[in-house]
Amino acid sequence: MAYxxxxxxxxxxxxxxxxxxxxxxxxxxxxxxxxxTEDVVCDRCLSPRRDSSLLCVVExxxxxxxxxxxxxxxxxxYVLMGRLSPLDGIGPRELAFDRLLAxxxxxxxxEVVLATNFTNEGEAxxxxxxxxxxxxxxxxxxxxxxxxxxxxxxxxxxxxxxxxFIERRDY
Amino acid sequence: xxxxxxxxxxxxxxxxxxxxxxxxxxxxxVFARDxxxxxxxxxxxxxxxxxxxxxxxxxxxxxxxxxxxxxVKTMARAEWLGGLPLLMxxxxxxxxxxxxxxxxxxxxxxxxPALFDGYAGALAALAHGxxxxxxxxxxxxxxxxxxxxxxxxxxxxxxGAPVRADGVYAYQPERGVVQAREADGVSPSLTxxxxxxxxxxxxxxxxPRTLAESxxxxxxLIAHYLGGQPLQSRRVFMELQEL
Ligand SMILES: [Zn+2]
Numbered sequence: 001m002a003y004x005x006x007x008x009x010x011x012x013x014x015x016x017x018x019x020x021x022x023x024x025x026x027x028x029x030x031x032x033x034x035x036x037t038e039d040v041v042c043d044r045c046l047s048p049r050r051d052s053s054l055l056c057v058v059e060x061x062x063x064x065x066x067x068x069x070x071x072x073x074x075x076x077x078y079v080l081m082g083r084l085s086p087l088d089g090i091g092p093r094e095l096a097f098d099r100l101l102a103x104x105x106x107x108x109x110x111e112v113v114l115a116t117n118f119t120n121e122g123e124a125x126x127x128x129x130x131x132x133x134x135x136x137x138x139x140x141x142x143x144x145x146x147x148x149x150x151x152x153x154x155x156x157x158x159x160x161x162x163x164x165f166i167e168r169r170d171y
Numbered sequence: 172x173x174x175x176x177x178x179x180x181x182x183x184x185x186x187x188x189x190x191x192x193x194x195x196x197x198x199x200x201v202f203a204r205d206x207x208x209x210x211x212x213x214x215x216x217x218x219x220x221x222x223x224x225x226x227x228x229x230x231x232x233x234x235x236x237x238x239x240x241x242x243v244k245t246m247a248r249a250e251w252l253g254g255l256p257l258l259m260x261x262x263x264x265x266x267x268x269x270x271x272x273x274x275x276x277x278x279x280x281x282x283x284p285a286l287f288d289g290y291a292g293a294l295a296a297l298a299h300g301x302x303x304x305x306x307x308x309x310x311x312x313x314x315x316x317x318x319x320x321x322x323x324x325x326x327x328x329x330x331g332a333p334v335r336a337d338g339v340y341a342y343q344p345e346r347g348v349v350q351a352r353e354a355d356g357v358s359p360s361l362t363x364x365x366x367x368x369x370x371x372x373x374x375x376x377x378x379p380r381t382l383a384e385s386x387x388x389x390x391x392l393i394a395h396y397l398g399g400q401p402l403q404s405r406r407v408f409m410e411l412q413e414l
Contacts, residue, residue, distance in 0.1 A: 084407065086267040087188050087274070091407035092414060120263060121227045127260040132414040157225040159251050166256050 032103060035079040036060050042078070050076045053110040056127060057100065059083045059117055067115060075113070078103055083121040084128065095125075097132065104133055111139040118145050178247070182206055185290065186229045187270045191217060199227065201235065204287040208277045211237050213246045226251045230258045230266050230294055238356050242279070262297035264411065265307065267404040270294060272314055272393070273398055276351060288317040289313040304386060305376040311389045312371070320396060323347045324372035338365035340406060342388055344395040363388055 005013040029035070030042040038044075044050065054075025058064050064077050078100050082090060092098075104112055112133050116122035130140045145158055146164040183320040184203035192198045201209050216223040226233065226249045236248040258266045269290060277283070293310045316323060325334050328347030334340060339351040341362050351362040363384045370381040371388070393402075 044374050067378065076327070084405040086264060086407040087271055088206070089403040091403075091410045093410055097414065099251075120258065120266075124263045124267075127263065128411045128414065135414075157222070157251070158253055159225050159228060159231065163257060 001012050006062070029081075033064075033077045033079055034099065034103075035064060035077070035083060049074075052108040053109070054113060055104055055109045056113040056115050058115050058120060059125070063115065063117070073113070075150070077114065080116070080125070083116060083119075084125040086124070097129070101132060101136070104138055105136060109138065111141060114142045177240045177385055178236070179244075180236045180247075182235045182237075183287075184209075184233050184235050184254070185231070185294070186233060187212075187239070188401060189216075189227065189228075194261050194306050197227070198224070199246070201233075202273055202287060202290065203235065203279070204284050205282050205283075207281040207283055208212060208273065209237070210243045210279065211235070212243050213244045213249070216246075220302055228257075229270070230263075230298070232291070242322075255295060258294070258297055261302045262300065264404065264408050265302060266294060266297055268307070268402070268408065269310060271402055271404045272311070273400075275397055276314060283317045286313055286317040293353075298373060303376075305374075305380055308376065308385050308389060309374055311373070311393060312402060315392065315396070318396070320344075320392075322372075322392075324368040334365045336364075336366040336369055340365060340368060342368075342392070344392055361387070361391060 002013070005016065026038050027036045028038070029042075030037045030039070030045055032041050032045040040100065052073050054073070055078055055081065056073055057078045058067060058076055059080050059082065061079055064079055064157055067073055067077070072083060080095050080100070082095050084090060084092070084095065086132060103109075112129075114126040116125045116129075126142055130142070131138050145160075147153070147160060153161055180344060182203045182205060184201040184206075185197055187208070188200045192212060195215050195217045197213045199211045200211055203209055207347050213223060213227065215221055216227060228251065232248045234252055234254040235246065237244040237246050239245045264358045272291070278347060279288075285332060289310055293306050296306050299315055312322065322342075324342075325339075326332065326348065327334060328343070334348055339362050340348050341351050342348055348368060364380065366378065367384040367388070369383045370376065371385045376382050376385070
């Protein structure tokens with residue numbers, strides 16, 4: 001990628017290099033939500049307009065951005081910066097589950113919404129976080145899985161339709 | 172026949188593990204019923220709109236086609252076969268354990284249809300909520316048998332004398348059952364009741380002591396055949412139990 005950029009756009013390469021350098025020097029993890037920020041605590045975590053009784057757990061900062069675009073959630077976040085991946089040696093220690101536990105136990109949080117991905121790794125992560133948080137008396141919920149809005153059965157992948165069927169609900 | 176022409180079609184397989192390769196691809200380790208463990212490059216599988224994202228799922232039966240003669244094949248086609256609910260909760264972690272055993276102990280491209288069927292059966296049990304240790308013991312036993320490390324549990328090594336339910340024995344990996352007093356330097360935690368060995372041979376896990384001791388015996392044997400490689404899934408599982 002670097003080689004390609006240097007050949008095609010040396011000016012852009014220079015700007016990218018200085019942007020990356022700036023990010024490396026100034027970016028840190030928010031003490032509350034664990035996402036990248038230039039401050040000790042990020043603006044979102046400090047905002048009085050957000051509902052501090054709801055905490056949404058996502059895997060990565062891009063997932064936080066996606067949740068924000070929904071305008072469906074006005075609580076706060078915790079970004080794991082990964083997911084359980086037992087075969088790659090990524091466990092609760094590598095993901096610092098204890099930091100999330102401390103965050104969720106701040107006294108203000110009433111419900112933790114698990115919004116990890118619907119992959120095997122995301123599902124394993126959600127399962128163990130739920131057990132850990134419920135054992136501490138917190139209410140835990142999980143985002144629902146199913147067909148996309150406007151999705152027609154005919155054009156949906158079979159695995160999604162199968163799981164939507166297995167997880168069907170009273171109606 | 173040129174390498175490019177070696178094409179496999181309609182192979183029933185499970186995905187054991189996938190690792191990123193370049194910006195947009197994955198290298199898969201799959202366990203195919205008639206081809207054993209195979210490494211396959213899935214080009215473009217990590218692209219945001221790739222249709223493979225909802226097909227290449229672990230613990231789900233797949234039908235694959237690939238070509239190539241080298242160590243890493245190239246995927247031509249992948250279809251999700253279905254029929255098995257997704258693993259959830261603790262069953263998922265146990266599934267990872269099965270996958271890690273296959274990844275670390277099964278040599279590449281060595282077909283083991285009976286082991287494949289045992290694996291599929293164990294996943295089906297886990298998918299339907301069974302997390303009993305007996306499922307794991309059955310699978311571990313069939314794995315060792317298929318790898319040629321078959322366990323002779325009802326006879327004493329050398330003499331061939333029958334193991335007695337009320338005897339106390341040890342198990343030496345390359346040798347078999349020995350009288351506990353003969354096994355020099357064996358710690359008491361690695362001695363087993365004769366009944367445990369006979370129950371394990373018969374896949375009868377009704378007795379709590381059989382369950383506890385057979386777990387220790389299988390752990391000892393698997394550690395031996397892993398030759399010192401640690402099992403990541405076991406470590407993660409233990410850490411999760413402590414939460
Ligand atoms: Zn923050």
